[in-house]
Amino acid sequence: MSGEKNLKVALLGCGTVGAQVARILLEDANELAARSGAGLQLIGIAVRNLDAKRDAALPQELFTTDAPGLIAQADVVIELLGGMEPAGEYIAAALSKGASVITGNKALIALKGAELNALASQHGAQLRYEAAVAGAIPILRPIADSLAGDHITKVMGIVNGTTNFILDAMDTTGAAFDDVLAEAQALGYAEADPTADVGGHDAAAKAAILASLAFHTTVSSEQVSTQGITEVTAADVAAASAAGYVIKLLAIAERAEAGISVRVYPALVRRSHPLATVHGAFNAVFVEAENAGDLMFYGAGAGGNPTASAVMGDVVAVARQIAAGAPLPNGSVSQAPRLLDFEAIDTRYWIGLSVKDQPGVLAAIATVFGEHGVSIESMSQQVDAEAGAQLRILTHQGTEAALASTVEALTALDAVHCVLSVMRVEGN
Amino acid sequence: MSGEKNLKVALLGCGTVGAQVARILLEDANELAARSGAGLQLIGIAVRNLDAKRDAALPQELFTTDAPGLIAQADVVIELLGGMEPAGEYIAAALSKGASVITGNKALIALKGAELNALASQHGAQLRYEAAVAGAIPILRPIADSLAGDHITKVMGIVNGTTNFILDAMDTTGAAFDDVLAEAQALGYAEADPTADVGGHDAAAKAAILASLAFHTTVSSEQVSTQGITEVTAADVAAASAAGYVIKLLAIAERAEAGISVRVYPALVRRSHPLATVHGAFNAVFVEAENAGDLMFYGAGAGGNPTASAVMGDVVAVARQIAAGAPLPNGSVSQAPRLLDFEAIDTRYWIGLSVKDQPGVLAAIATVFGEHGVSIESMSQQVDAEAGAQLRILTHQGTEAALASTVEALTALDAVHCVLSVMRVEGN
Incomplete structure (x- = not known):
């Protein structure tokens, strides 16, 4: 199977992750070809500045400052520059000419993923970004x-x-x-x-x-x-x-x-x-x-080698699809479920209060919860010579809106010095 | 994308996993088509005995005892019968006619996986078995x-x-x-x-x-x-x-x-x-x-619904590949590394001994370890009125052969009543 196709790979960026990706592409070339069904030829590494200190073990003739020129020749582009631009522009240029793109650029994908996925589908190219979330973890x-x-x-x-x-x-x-x-x-x-x-x-x-x-x-x-x-x-x-x-x-x-x-x-x-x-x-x-x-x-979740592992997994996947002759459709958006307002979601609160150490305080506080329809799972009080009386209250589930207005009403209570903390509770 | 192709799916077996797979195929048909790029039509469920108690919620006309007849019409075959035969024969028949196969049959894949993978490659079919290992876990x-x-x-x-x-x-x-x-x-x-x-x-x-x-x-x-x-x-x-x-x-x-x-x-x-x-x-x-x-x-790791989830993930993957027009090559065997003899591997032992509670015992035991080139990481002794003196010894790494012969020599020691347990230690 190997050797039938030869894919030209352009690498954009040569930081910790990029240098490791380049090393793997060069050192494991035969193995990668066997696993992909296509040869992966690293044709160049685009960097911002040729004078910057670079990994001396990598062939110096691969380095260039001409990213667009490199992209123009490539079948597969690995973008590891980070940041919004010029990374976004380069990815769009690659996808528009049908080259597949692998990136670890979470900020860019999180903001423009839909647009870039559409561009990929339109030009029969693949866009993969496993490295963007949780480093080496295949998620x-x-x-x-x-x-x-x-x-x-x-x-x-x-x-x-x-x-x-x-x-x-x-x-x-x-x-x-x-x-x-x-x-x-x-x-x-x-x-x-x-x-x-x-x-x-x-x-x-x-x-x-x-x-x-x-x-x-x-x-x-x-x-x-x-x-x-x-x-x-x-x-x-x-x-x-x-x-x-x-x-x-x-x-x-x-x-x-x-x-x-x-x-x-x-x-x-x-x-x-x-x-x-x-x-x-x-x-x-x-x-x-x-x-x-x-x-x-x-x-x-991070680090040069773990992130390089995720990038290379995507590179092999892209190469396999190209070798098989047909790119898979990029993730289809089959439905567009409504994004809820934060205030509408159900959650549980854990509230820390500094309160007056006097009779009737607990009753006043419990009343505020009751009035807002929020029920209390547990309450614990701690009295400290220095800090005074502190309450920690764990609620049952309620909407963010109800919980937030409960906290607001608690702040206004005469018996409450201040709200020490409000935190949510997850995972039952 | 959806609706362009319609794939005929045959289900073999209708136990806990099979019944859930059938329900998902029927109830989520539209969503599965959108995600796969191809319709998935359940054309029949092969069971051994039509009189057996079956899920009443499933359309009864889907059931048949004619597995070979069902396979002959199918593009995709889901094998959930378990056991070696006739499961192996059915899978081979499906792959041989170019139908793709999803199975959770670990015993069969563990014994005949290579043969079946080769058959799949030869006929341009896919063979997937995520459900065979660790149930729902994508591994x-x-x-x-x-x-x-x-x-x-x-x-x-x-x-x-x-x-x-x-x-x-x-x-x-x-x-x-x-x-x-x-x-x-x-x-x-x-x-x-x-x-x-x-x-x-x-x-x-x-x-x-x-x-x-x-x-x-x-x-x-x-x-x-x-x-x-x-x-x-x-x-x-x-x-x-x-x-x-x-x-x-x-x-x-x-x-x-x-x-x-x-x-x-x-x-x-x-x-x-x-x-x-x-x-x-x-x-x-x-x-x-x-x-x-x-x-x-x-x-x-098990259960009807979790295993059905793994099966359905494979079904969608197979359908996507068919919809894209080209099956991926099945896993290539790029190298054949040598399988080591068990005796040659390095491991660590944790050995429990019942010993005589008398002077010189520890020295005699330590000498046996030294003679076999096995070094001791830690040793702890417990003396119990009923059980007598017990030693628990944790070794450093050594070959299975050296460790096993150490244990054999210990058994022969006059100071050792018996070997209580030998267990390996993993994960540093």
């Missing part, structure tokens, strides 16, 4: 293919390694957010500007991609309700732990009768839940489907 | 496709729900094997004749399938070194637990420089390892790859 293909004969009801993932490292360290050591963030930056687990990670934006892009595939629809990252972890305190983590929970930043895509909801926020997860056992910078995606039941996919 | 496709650009070094799975239920219950309750087996039988987690499960044979078939896909080769279930869990005692479980381990029945496919090894045995797994957190009848497969690092896939 997009299982969702799009293996579960294609099932109905996915919920996807719930720890898809950002930096925030999981931080929350896990806070849980293990009791340290404060700022201290752990500084440590994560020193260790290279967090960037100098950590906003995209700790603000939940990276997770939101991945949530949009997961939702689009799981529900055969189009969700853009702009439609994801997003809350980061910057306001999670050591006290929250300790109180959650005492109640048998751990706090995780979750990317959630959920389907209900009325429509779908896609959201990112820090949430309490019971210690016995499989997601609670995901430590350090690891990622995991929990999937609930009508027939399959509960599934979990676990692995390294 | 074969991630191994064969997502990791196709990586090198898998080890696959280590809890792939038999019955034995995991039994070992987990022994670990949780301290009960003996026979008592837990009886309970599992009463709960329906174990069959009246549990030999295939507790003897490790079911896991061995799955190990053969996993090894064949992970290493692009052909391993038959007959080549798998297999040991079941019938000799695991409550004392083993308790001693392992005290040392920070849990005992799991593992299906292992491993690649070393010299060749590959495929084996099934109960092994000690450290409590902090992801596989240790797999409870009850759940399944999980741990995969180590050069670039991807450690991955784990977790979910329900």
Whole structure:
């Protein structure tokens, strides 16, 4: 089978992932040809600046600054530049001439995936982006293919390694957010500007991609309700732990009768839940489907080699399809379920209150819950010489709107000093 | 896209899985057509006996006892009869006429997979069997496709729900094997004749399938070194637990420089390892790859609905390929790595000995290890009024041959009453 076709591969970008992809293409050429049914010839590596320090082990004649020229000759384009432009322009140019594209660009796919998928279908090209979500973990293909004969009801993932490292360290050591963030930056687990990670934006892009595939629809990252972890305190983590929970930043895509909801926020997860056992910078995606039941996919969420593994899986898949002579249709959008307003979704709240330590306080608080139709699952009080009286209240399920207005009314109560924290609870 | 092609689907077998597959094909017909790019028309369900009690909700006119007649008309055949024959004969007949086949028949694929794959390739048909390993968990496709650009070094799975239920219950309750087996039988987690499960044979078939896909080769279930869990005692479980381990029945496919090894045995797994957190009848497969690092896939390993989900994922995949006009080549066997003798593989032993409680015993035992070139990682002694002195010895890595001859020499020692247990340790 091998050797019949020879595919010209252009690589855009040569950072940690790109350099490893180039090495694999060069070193494993024979094996890849045998597995793909087509030869994969790396014809060039486009970089921004030829003078920049580059992997000395790679053939220097492959490097070029002429990305458009490289794309013009290629059958397969691997985009690992990141960012919106020129990556988006290059991908569009490749697909428009019928070349297939593999990318790990989550921000771009989360914003323009539908448009680029349509362009691919129109020109008989393939667009694959397994590396965009959860690094090495094969998650997009299982969702799009293996579960294609099932109905996915919920996807719930720890898809950002930096925030999981931080929350896990806070849980293990009791340290404060700022201290752990500084440590994560020193260790290279967090960037100098950590906003995209700790603000939940990276997770939101991945949530949009997961939702689009799981529900055969189009969700853009702009439609994801997003809350980061910057306001999670050591006290929250300790109180959650005492109640048998751990706090995780979750990317959630959920389907209900009325429509779908896609959201990112820090949430309490019971210690016995499989997601609670995901430590350090690891990622995991929990999937609930009508027939399959509960599934979990676990692995390294980032890093040059793991991400290169995901890219190469897509490269072989693309090559196999080209070798077989007919590209598969790109994921069809069979329905467009309504995206629910965040206020309409059902969730559970865990509310921390600083209250006056006097008779009648509990009754006043319970009354507010009752008036808003929110029922309480459990309430625990802690009185501390320094901090005063603190209440932690876990609610039963209610709409975001009802829960939010309950919290607002609690704030107005004379007996309540302040709301210490409001967090959601996920995974029963 | 949908409605352009109409594929005739024949279902062989209508047990728990088959009935659910039939329901999905009938109830979700429109959605499946949209996702596949081809209509899927269930043309008949072949059963052994028309008088047997059947799902009353399914159209009775679909049932027939004429499997060969049904196959003759079909584009896609779903084989859910189980057992070697006539299932093997039917699958061969379907593939030979160019019809694609989906099966969950692990015993058949583990023994005749290579032959059937060759038949499929020869006739341009597809053969898929995701349901054969670990029920609903998408594991074969991630191994064969997502990791196709990586090198898998080890696959280590809890792939038999019955034995995991039994070992987990022994670990949780301290009960003996026979008592837990009886309970599992009463709960329906174990069959009246549990030999295939507790003897490790079911896991061995799955190990053969996993090894064949992970290493692009052909391993038959007959080549798998297999040991079941019938000799695991409550004392083993308790001693392992005290040392920070849990005992799991593992299906292992491993690649070393010299060749590959495929084996099934109960092994000690450290409590902090992801596989240790797999409870009850759940399944999980741990995969180590050069670039991807450690991955784990977790979910329900059996049951009508989960298995039907895996079958339907394969049905959609087959239909998409047919709709696209060209079947993908079936998994190519690019190399045939040597299958190592069990004696040649490296492993670690955990040995329980009943010994005389007298001076010089430890020295005599340590000398035996030294003479066989096996080094000891840790040794712990427990003296019990009833049981006498017991030693638990954990070795460093050594070949099976060296470890086995060490145990043989220990048995011959005057100071050793008997060998209580020998178990391997996996997952560092």
